[in-house]
Amino acid sequence: MFLHKNKLSSVTPIQRDFLFVNDSKVMYPLLNEIISFVKIHFPSDVHEEKLINCKQALIELLTNGVKHSKTDASVITVILKDHKIELIKSDKGRAFYLENYTGWPPISWPLSKDYIGEKIKVYSDDFSNLHAIIQNENRIAFELDEFPIENVSIESNLVEHYGLMILTKVSDLFYYVHDASTHTNLFHVVININ
Amino acid sequence: MLETNKHNNYTVAKLLIKEANLDVADQFKSEMLQLVDKGNNQIVVSFENVVYVDSSFLGALVSVLKYAMSKGGDIAVAQLNKDINNLFSLIRMNKVFKVYNTLPDVFA
Numbered sequence: 001m002f003l004h005k006n007k008l009s010s011v012t013p014i015q016r017d018f019l020f021v022n023d024s025k026v027m028y029p030l031l032n033e034i035i036s037f038v039k040i041h042f043p044s045d046v047h048e049e050k051l052i053n054c055k056q057a058l059i060e061l062l063t064n065g066v067k068h069s070k071t072d073a074s075v076i077t078v079i080l081k082d083h084k085i086e087l088i089k090s091d092k093g094r095a096f097y098l099e100n101y102t103g104w105p106p107i108s109w110p111l112s113k114d115y116i117g118e119k120i121k122v123y124s125d126d127f128s129n130l131h132a133i134i135q136n137e138n139r140i141a142f143e144l145d146e147f148p149i150e151n152v153s154i155e156s157n158l159v160e161h162y163g164l165m166i167l168t169k170v171s172d173l174f175y176y177v178h179d180a181s182t183h184t185n186l187f188h189v190v191i192n193i194n
Numbered sequence: 195m196l197e198t199n200k201h202n203n204y205t206v207a208k209l210l211i212k213e214a215n216l217d218v219a220d221q222f223k224s225e226m227l228q229l230v231d232k233g234n235n236q237i238v239v240s241f242e243n244v245v246y247v248d249s250s251f252l253g254a255l256v257s258v259l260k261y262a263m264s265k266g267g268d269i270a271v272a273q274l275n276k277d278i279n280n281l282f283s284l285i286r287m288n289k290v291f292k293v294y295n296t297l298p299d300v301f302a
Contacts, residue, residue, distance in 0.1 A: 025217075028213055028246070053284075059215075059246055063215065063248045066216060067216055146286070149289040152289070152290050158260060160254075160256050162249035162253060163248075166281070169284050169285055
């Protein structure tokens with residue numbers, strides 16, 4: 001059976017790793033290289049909106065590598081299936097943390113089993129709340145609650161941190177996994193195509 | 195990083211960078227705050243040259259907006275490419291900032 005060059009087999013995912021040296025100066029060329037790879041299989045004339053989301057997710061994953069991972073390199077793994085694009089950023093740097101976080105439940109990897117199902121407040125402002133839900137000892141998934149924006153004024157409480165919010169918004173599933181035994185961090189973005 | 199021009203009742207601050215990311219966010223914020231402090235409190239930021247925006251730069255933009263509003267001013271954005279325009283819609287920054295396709299005649 002022959003497949004059209006742009007049509008993915010439902011049984012054979014296509015996977016490729018891209019090394020990122022956590023340097024913002026090479027972000028844009030790498031972004032273009034990854035998007036070109038995705039476009040071979042999901043042409044932009046058919047999947048334009050999904051590719052825009054994919055591009056923005058990559059920008060934030062790469063930015064996260066530069067800003068937060070505190071290590072020399074990350075790997076971006078792209079997995080293309082027939083109905084989804086998966087982007088995984090992995091590194092062996094600093095585990096997920098929140099600056100100045102003193103809330104409950106505490107963030108200490110691996111997380112306590114007692115906290116499974118609990119919500120960590122990542123941020124809260126007048127327009128949205130972002131939570132990380134503890135799914136197991138090693139995994140949190142992000143969830144955004146949005147409120148209507150009626151009027152923005154000097155009285156408005158507006159956050160200035162958008163990385164995790166953007167990743168949550170552009171994806172159909174977004175979660176983080178920390179493997180304490182290998183000191184590996186994974187940010188996993190899934191974008192459904194249909 | 196910014197080229198500024200007076201334009202009717204507002205100031206255009208044109209970004210001279212291609213990548214609006216964490217490398218330039220602090221400098222952008224600093225230059226914008228100086229503009230506001232010099233009395234330019236109605237500012238339209240032109241993204242004509244910019245190919246992408248990251249969350250760090252967005253954070254700086256929001257910070258500048260809050261400062262301008264505290265001085266009785268406002269910040270708008272203009273000439274966003276399709277990807278950036280989509281980002282603004284997606285995270286509802288188009289409700290926080292006035293968004294113009296082209297430089298407006300009057301910043302209202």
